Amino acid sequence: MSSTAIWWIRRDLRLADNPALHAALADGRAVIPLFVLDDRLLMSDKAAPQRTAFMLDGLRALDADLRARGGQLVVRYGQPEQVVPQLAAIYDADVYAQEDVSPFSRKRDTAVAQTAPLHLLPGLTVHPPDLIRKADGTPYVVFTPFSRAWKALPLPDRTDLLPVSDRIPTPDGLRSDPIPIEPRLTAPFPPGEAEAQRRLADFVVGGIGAYGNGRNQLDLNGTSQLSPYLRFGMLSARQAVVAALEARAAASTPTAQKGADAWLNELIWREFYSAVLYHFPHVLARSFRPKYDAIPWRNDRVEFAAWCAGQTGYPVVDAAMRQLLAMGWMHNRARMIAASFLVKDLLIDWRWGEKWLMQHLVDGDPAANNGGWQWTAGTGTDAAPYFRIFNPTTQGKKFDPNGHYIRRWLPELVLVPDRYIHEPHKMETAVQQTANCLIGKDYPAPIVDHRAARERTLSAYKAVST
């Protein structure tokens, strides 16, 4: 056996609980921690500058962690199909990597495996996506039975988490290309494994107990905000699930138990949509259910631009879209409201919204993002019935009752009185002047009438669903 192995890093920017790194280190081998910067991904039309910047800074953090253990990160520009086999040949090294589910990754890995000894290991999800199947061998397409089957499999506990090695030696003399610098919105999500662990610990102590209801409230920080870290594997899915299970076991009140259960459920949704993409890769291009590809989308470019910019005249929708631009992240409830508005009020193809979010989300994950959009559009697995159309005003009143979320992201509405905060266009002229918010000038009137838009969508969907 060669004395060197390659740990090919993709979505596992961590040292702890890392099956690929663990396998590479077996038998005391030196390890080449390799990251290939692939222009096909960096320049893809679904790439996001914010996500790339988060990843690049995450690589810098990983490099520092490796150097503290006698190693270093090796970065190469190029295509893995060339870079990985070349390096493997030079060092006579086996290659270990965490298996991914996207069609791009699977095709790439199949190609690499032609010319390099590639070993794919689990870790993206707790249970490998092809493992959970119905009795007849076909994959689940409904969440609840999937989650039952998922929970029925052996679940990890703390002793299953792989430890970090003290020494991760890298052979001398390896060239590493410089990690590019991309401007990053600094505040919201400092990258790195240590930060991910801190946040997980904080959430388990301070947030998970109230997660059950708090996660839906737009004006609270009730979500875990761990998604960017899960996206790049700075936190492993297994670490998150262990934390959820432990929190559930330690819960002293029904509310706390409910909170832990709710978070575990969200993590299982992540596993579900990973499995859906694995088994049904066509969902990235088309509706899961083909009949919905016939919906006559209006695809009005002016309205799409208004949605992207947060200028629809529906405050909660606009706050959501501005939060996305400002943070590279959006509250989960806000994602549903904004998505429902695009698809069912504007009747714009869900793929347009899916792409826009991928272009801006730090946590943008093809499987979860696609699953969420197809759910909202009613075109996917276990999707919302098409007649379930969010009322943006009602949603705002319910989940942001005092307008704190709206005012945080829409400064032009700061002085609008509470009673108008969800419907600013109903202010009389005098109130507009007092609030320093003229409708049509400082803030738009609604670009569609919700009631009419709802009827329009119901008939469009009805026409294709029979």
Add this chain to the structure above:
DNA sequence: TTTTGAGTTGTTCGA
């Protein structure tokens, strides 16, 4: 193979 119960996240209407 057939049957039966069930299915993330809502809204509107009318009593």
Add this chain to the structure above:
DNA sequence: GTCGAACAACTCAAA
């Protein structure tokens, strides 16, 4: 203001 029913059937999972 609050409540239950209707929305519109359909597909899936499992017995």
